[in-house]
Amino acid sequence: MINSTTNKQVRRVANLAKKPRARREEGLYVAEGARICRELKPEDTEIIYVTERFLEDEAHKAMLKRYRWETVSEPVMKVMADTQTPQGILALVKQKHTTLEEILGRPGKAHLMILEAIQDPGNLGTILRAGEGAGITGLIMNPSTADLYSPKVIRSTMGSVCRVPFVYVESLEEACNKLKEKGIRIYAAHLKGSRSYDLEDYTAPCAFLVGNEANGLTEQALSLADARVMIPMEGQVESLNAAVAASILMFEAARQRRG
Numbered sequence: 001m002i003n004s005t006t007n008k009q010v011r012r013v014a015n016l017a018k019k020p021r022a023r024r025e026e027g028l029y030v031a032e033g034a035r036i037c038r039e040l041k042p043e044d045t046e047i048i049y050v051t052e053r054f055l056e057d058e059a060h061k062a063m064l065k066r067y068r069w070e071t072v073s074e075p076v077m078k079v080m081a082d083t084q085t086p087q088g089i090l091a092l093v094k095q096k097h098t099t100l101e102e103i104l105g106r107p108g109k110a111h112l113m114i115l116e117a118i119q120d121p122g123n124l125g126t127i128l129r130a131g132e133g134a135g136i137t138g139l140i141m142n143p144s145t146a147d148l149y150s151p152k153v154i155r156s157t158m159g160s161v162c163r164v165p166f167v168y169v170e171s172l173e174e175a176c177n178k179l180k181e182k183g184i185r186i187y188a189a190h191l192k193g194s195r196s197y198d199l200e201d202y203t204a205p206c207a208f209l210v211g212n213e214a215n216g217l218t219e220q221a222l223s224l225a226d227a228r229v230m231i232p233m234e235g236q237v238e239s240l241n242a243a244v245a246a247s248i249l250m251f252e253a254a255r256q257r258r259g
Contacts, residue, residue, distance in 0.1 A: 001052070001071040005079045010072070013049070013080040013092065020147045023095070029149035032081055032090040034060065039159040042066045046092040051077050054088030067091075082151035095149060098165045100175055103138035106165070110184045111136045111253055112207035116172060116221045117144040118242055120213055124148060125156025126243040127210075132160040134250035135257070139166035140175055140207075176224040179207055186225045188217055189245050191238075193230030200229055202253035210246045 002010060015022045017030045028046060031037060037048060048069040054060050055071070077086045104110065113136050118124050124146050128139055145168070146153065154161055169175040176186055187200060188209040209225055211217030216239075222228065231240060231248055240248075 001073060002049075002076050003073045005076055007076070009070070010076055010080055013090070016092065017080070017082050017151050020150065023147070023149050027095045028092050029095055029154060030080075030082070030090055030151050031093050031154055032083060032151060033087045033155065034063075034089055036154065036157075036159050036162070037089050037091050038063055039162045040067075040091055040093055041162075044094045044096075046094065048089065048091040049077070049080060051086075051088040060089070083155075096165075098138075098167050100140065100167050100169055100178060103140070103165050103167060104178065104182055104184075106137050108137060109203075109257075110138075110179075110182065110205035110207065111202075111250070111257075112138050112140060112179070112184065113246060113250060114140045114172065114176070114186070114207050114209045115145050115211075115246075116142050116209065116217055117212040117215075118210070119146050120242070121146055121150055121152035122156050123213065123241065123243040125153040125158075125161075127246045128153075128157045128164055128166065129160040130243065130247040131250055132164045134247070134254040136164065136250055139164060140172075141166065141168050142172050143168060143170060172221060173224060176207075176209075180226075185227070187249070188222050188225035188228045189231070189249060190217065190222065190228040191230060193228040195227070195229055197229040197231050197249055198252055200227065202256050206253060208246065208249045208253075210242055210249075213242045 023029050045067055048067050049072050051074055113131050184205040184207050186207045
């Protein structure tokens with residue numbers, strides 16, 4: 001058992017949890033909590049750390065059989081974890097390296113989400129999780145979008161990070177041009193869109209472009225869209241949370257495709 005908070009492994013995990021640069025350099029991220037750890041493939045998992053209290057549950061012991069794991073004390077887990085009240089389990093997991101070409105080559109009609117400079121970890125994680133529910137075929141992000149591998153984003157995805165392909169691209173313009181070459185129509189979410197979002201046809205290959213929480217899409221990003229759509233609202237609400245807006249659009253496409 002690891003009892004010292006100054007242990008080399010403990011410092012490494014804490015560093016990975018706090019620093020995007022450390023995660024990029026090692027190609028790892030920290031997954032915290034029993035739910036997401038159950039989703040992890042052994043070949044993608046470097047090591048799992050658990051507390052003795054966690055091991056008191058026989059079902060918890062059983063889930064560890066396929067993995068390399070190490071016991072740590074409760075104080076050590078608190079240092080390693082990103083949450084105030086850790087569940088007693090966290091893992092170091094290998095990052096995925098999906099390419100845009102792989103996402104575009106997936107079977108079935110494209111249903112993509114494109115994000116420009118989404119900053120809030122909760123929004124990013126929620127978009128990925130809602131995207132899985134809506135059946136998106138991939139998530140595309142520019143470099144100024146928040147780090148999807150941060151612990152807060154990972155937790156808010158509720159395991160969807162293990163199943164939905166995603167990629168950061170250096171240039172949204174180049175990425176959108178590749179989408180258009182594949183016959184994918186791009187819709188930008190905009191307060192001054194020319195048509196209501198539910199009047200468009202999303203049964204063909206499509207992608208939704210959503211921008212920064214405070215500023216929306218840049219003019220450059222807007223110019224990449226084939227159409228601008230708006231979400232009509234009642235009352236005095238001026239705009240919607242980015243994750244809410246993205247979810248409305250993704251599930252409208254899912255609804256049309258079910259029909």
